[in-house]
Amino acid sequence: MAWRITCRELGGVGLACTDLLSPQGLLISQETSHRIAMTNELDRPVCMQLYGSDPEILAKGAQWCVDNGAQVVDINMGCPVDKITKKDGGSKLMCDVDRTFDMFEQVRAAMPGHVPLTAKMRLGWDHQAKLDDVASTLAVGLCERGAAMITVHGRTTKQKFKGACDLDGIKRVADSIRAHNPSIPVIGNGDIKSADDVIAMMHHTGCAGVMIGRGSFANPWLFRYAWALQQRVIDKGIDPGDADAVGAINLNDIHPSEDEKLDMLLGFFDRMIEYRDSHHARHVFRQKANMLAKQINDGHCRPLKNALREATSDDELRNAIEHWRIHGDN
Numbered sequence: 001m002a003w004r005i006t007c008r009e010l011g012g013v014g015l016a017c018t019d020l021l022s023p024q025g026l027l028i029s030q031e032t033s034h035r036i037a038m039t040n041e042l043d044r045p046v047c048m049q050l051y052g053s054d055p056e057i058l059a060k061g062a063q064w065c066v067d068n069g070a071q072v073v074d075i076n077m078g079c080p081v082d083k084i085t086k087k088d089g090g091s092k093l094m095c096d097v098d099r100t101f102d103m104f105e106q107v108r109a110a111m112p113g114h115v116p117l118t119a120k121m122r123l124g125w126d127h128q129a130k131l132d133d134v135a136s137t138l139a140v141g142l143c144e145r146g147a148a149m150i151t152v153h154g155r156t157t158k159q160k161f162k163g164a165c166d167l168d169g170i171k172r173v174a175d176s177i178r179a180h181n182p183s184i185p186v187i188g189n190g191d192i193k194s195a196d197d198v199i200a201m202m203h204h205t206g207c208a209g210v211m212i213g214r215g216s217f218a219n220p221w222l223f224r225y226a227w228a229l230q231q232r233v234i235d236k237g238i239d240p241g242d243a244d245a246v247g248a249i250n251l252n253d254i255h256p257s258e259d260e261k262l263d264m265l266l267g268f269f270d271r272m273i274e275y276r277d278s279h280h281a282r283h284v285f286r287q288k289a290n291m292l293a294k295q296i297n298d299g300h301c302r303p304l305k306n307a308l309r310e311a312t313s314d315d316e317l318r319n320a321i322e323h324w325r326i327h328g329d330n
């Protein structure tokens with residue numbers, strides 16, 4: 001939640017999405033599920049993502065999401081984690097497309113017509129499924145049943161996060177959807193770490209947009225870089241397939257100042273306290289100090305990273321950031 005809002009404020013995010021949510025958890029008011037679904041006015045538009053395979057429970061979960069502020073509801077068909085797939089959720093839904101079509105149809109029918117229902121998937125369960133192009137079959141079938149957008153991650157379930165993200169695989173799914181209905185946007189996902197990667201993904205696959213996960217943790221300004229780069233590629237009439245010309249575009253005016261970066265750290269910390277508690281906020285800073293401080297002074301800030309890791313109170317952590325603001329490495 002805190003990171004969704006922070007990234008939105010930093011510019012360029014078109015649609016934020018929650019982590020996957022258990023519809024059962026939402027319906028029985030389980031604390032963890034409600035916490036993950038938490039949203040507010042800054043976090044708009046927001047998509048809530050559900051997992052599972054039971055059509056009735058998913059339909060009720062989708063209604064819960066709509067009642068609690070979701071502008072878009074997504075069904076996760078890509079999660080490779082055993083805990084989810086063993087219960088027939090996540091990417092296991094790619095293994096029985098007919099059953100998944102029935103489920104999707106029921107959820108769509110139970111939701112208010114004006115709220116888009118979308119799906120996120122992988123390229124298939126394993127290499128053979130990828131060769132059989134199960135993802136295109138599933139994606140096109142979902143579009144026939146009212147899916148408003150499809151997101152494709154360029155790996156199979158078996159790959160989890162190993163190996164390269166397969167842009168050709170994403171392109172195949174995007175081409176299949178376009179042949180069926182060119183007005184349904186396809187979103188490409190996987191390994192986007194820079195604004196150049198965004199241009200390359202969109203150019204190579206023909207996707208209408210990209211979803212960014214891990215890259216935004218290390219660089220929450222990635223969205224605004226990507227937005228600015230896209231505008232400049234268009235304005236300057238540069239061929240998006242010319243990686244050298246794209247890479248040469250000057251984005252210096254987009255760089256956040258060191259003050260802005262430190263303000264982002266403080267804001268993120270305060271939001272985590274607001275939406276959770278200070279114990280959790282300090283735990284995240286302890287665990288992820290290297291990643292959070294990666295942008296500060298180009299990552300050369302060992303004393304700050306150590307202080308973020310070792311702070312024993314909220315004030316100590318805030319003071320460490322302010323101390324770095326004034327004194328830097330001295």
Ligand SMILES: Cc1cc2nc3c(=O)[nH]c(=O)nc-3n(C[C@H](O)[C@H](O)[C@H](O)COP(=O)(O)O)c2cc1C
Nearest residue numbers: 019020076120153189190191192211212213214215
């Ligand atoms: C820690 C972690 C949690 C994730 N949770 C979700 C999730 O709840 N729902 C989802 O659709 N994808 C989830 N993903 C997958 C990402 O959305 C994304 O598909 C994947 O990380 C590849 O994109 P990236 O290279 O931009 O990170 C998760 C990934 C990671 C590393």
